[in-house]
Amino acid sequence: MTNLNNAERLNSIAPSGIRKMFARAQGIPGVISLGIGQPNIPTPEGLVKLVTQRIQKGDNYYSPTMGTATFREAVAEQNKRWYNLEYDAQSEILATASGCEALYCALMSFINPGDEVLIPDPSFLTYPRQVMLAGGKPIWLKPTEELKINTSILDEYLTDRTKAIILNFPSNPTGEIMTRSELKPLIDFAVDNDLLIISDEVYERCIFTNDNHVRVPTIGDAYERTLLLNSYSKTYCIPGWRIGYAAGPKELIAPMVKMHSFIVANAPSAQQNALGEFINTPEADAFTVNLRNILKERMEKLVKGFNSIDGFSCRVPEGTFYTFPKVSTHEQFTNSVDFAEKIFTEQKVVLVAGTEFGPAGEGYLRASFGSTSLKEIDEVISRLKEI
Numbered sequence: 001m002t003n004l005n006n007a008e009r010l011n012s013i014a015p016s017g018i019r020k021m022f023a024r025a026q027g028i029p030g031v032i033s034l035g036i037g038q039p040n041i042p043t044p045e046g047l048v049k050l051v052t053q054r055i056q057k058g059d060n061y062y063s064p065t066m067g068t069a070t071f072r073e074a075v076a077e078q079n080k081r082w083y084n085l086e087y088d089a090q091s092e093i094l095a096t097a098s099g100c101e102a103l104y105c106a107l108m109s110f111i112n113p114g115d116e117v118l119i120p121d122p123s124f125l126t127y128p129r130q131v132m133l134a135g136g137k138p139i140w141l142k143p144t145e146e147l148k149i150n151t152s153i154l155d156e157y158l159t160d161r162t163k164a165i166i167l168n169f170p171s172n173p174t175g176e177i178m179t180r181s182e183l184k185p186l187i188d189f190a191v192d193n194d195l196l197i198i199s200d201e202v203y204e205r206c207i208f209t210n211d212n213h214v215r216v217p218t219i220g221d222a223y224e225r226t227l228l229l230n231s232y233s234k235t236y237c238i239p240g241w242r243i244g245y246a247a248g249p250k251e252l253i254a255p256m257v258k259m260h261s262f263i264v265a266n267a268p269s270a271q272q273n274a275l276g277e278f279i280n281t282p283e284a285d286a287f288t289v290n291l292r293n294i295l296k297e298r299m300e301k302l303v304k305g306f307n308s309i310d311g312f313s314c315r316v317p318e319g320t321f322y323t324f325p326k327v328s329t330h331e332q333f334t335n336s337v338d339f340a341e342k343i344f345t346e347q348k349v350v351l352v353a354g355t356e357f358g359p360a361g362e363g364y365l366r367a368s369f370g371s372t373s374l375k376e377i378d379e380v381i382s383r384l385k386e387i
């Protein structure tokens with residue numbers, strides 16, 4: 001034992017398998033990665049110009065804890081414009097240094113040690129880990145056949161420690177969406193049992209169906225108990241900027257502001273202001289439509305390709321830039337981790353084991369097509385046929 005040992009809270013938390021694979025694949029010639037979730041489309045020119053001007057003019061200092069007025073007013077306007085949803089820019093929107101920070105702030109501000117947090121299985125792998133960092137207990141919600149939340153068995157999860165539920169549609173890793181009417185029983189369940197709803201909507205602009213995105217706080221009586229978490233990483237292809245936000249009634253935002261002030265003090269200033277000037281422009285809206293169209297073309301090719309491989313079966317994702325093929329019937333399949341490893345070592349293709357996202361992910365792999373060209377998709381499919 002030495003005082004140089006890391007804190008115990010870290011020991012029970014598995015490292016991110018996605019980042020591990022990301023690091024391993026670096027520098028190996030010929031590797032095609034469908035691992036990490038980021039789009040490779042260039043950041044909108046207008047946005048790059050705005051941030052450059054801001055930095056050159058000296059916007060390089062701390063911003064107010066909650067964020068700059070320019071950013072928060074623009075976020076309020078965007079929510080009004082897209083969803084007719086009203087938040088007060090002064091007290092109900094907190095600029096965060098990424099979606100991950102918004103989530104961490106929310107959990108650290110509301111979860112007491114031993115509190116139980118309901119998480120859809122499978123989910124973004126950061127959810128259970130951050131719940132545990134906050135001292136809480138992640139409780140997996142068993143999915144339906146389509147890997148959506150099974151709303152008919154929610155009562156089975158309730159205990160006197162159930163505190164919150166995390167929602168994420170469109171979903172990472174499945175790409176599934178739940179409609180307003182499918183979500184309504186979930187919202188009623190949260191209302192009836194006084195649960196905090198944490199709704200992570202970072203893929204809101206990446207929807208392949210004809211449906212518009214459903215903002216959770218606009219469903220039934222969700223508004224007063226929902227923390228809406230968002231990020232501009234994927235929307236405008238700026239994951240390196242680390243900018244997101246939390247929005248909700250001021251009683252829910254105030255504790256997060258206190259937590260945020262001790263974690264990062266404020267989100268990056270020039271980036272907030274550049275986004276504030278950009279996000280309600282025609283260029284911004286046109287960018288997201290174009291991005292969605294590029295991703296949709298890749299998605300269609302990849303799904304068709306997966307379904308042409310013996311032992312693979314892949315649903316058409318309704319949104320995001322992930323597919324989640326079922327591979328348990330492939331003749332070489334033993335388990336998701338070993339199968340992903342075999343594909344990497346034998347064919348230099350990075351796919352993520354479904355179990356990274358929860359126990360229901362056994363038998364599946366996750367493929368991100370955010371950074372994969374159409375040509376690379378063809379190459380991936382022909383390599384996978386060799387397995």
Ligand SMILES: Cc1ncc(COP(=O)(O)O)c(C=O)c1O
Binds near residue numbers: 098230233243
């Ligand atoms: C569902 C989901 N939420 C949040 C994030 C975090 O995004 P960021 O921290 O880049 O804002 C991600 C990133 O992959 C994600 O998939």
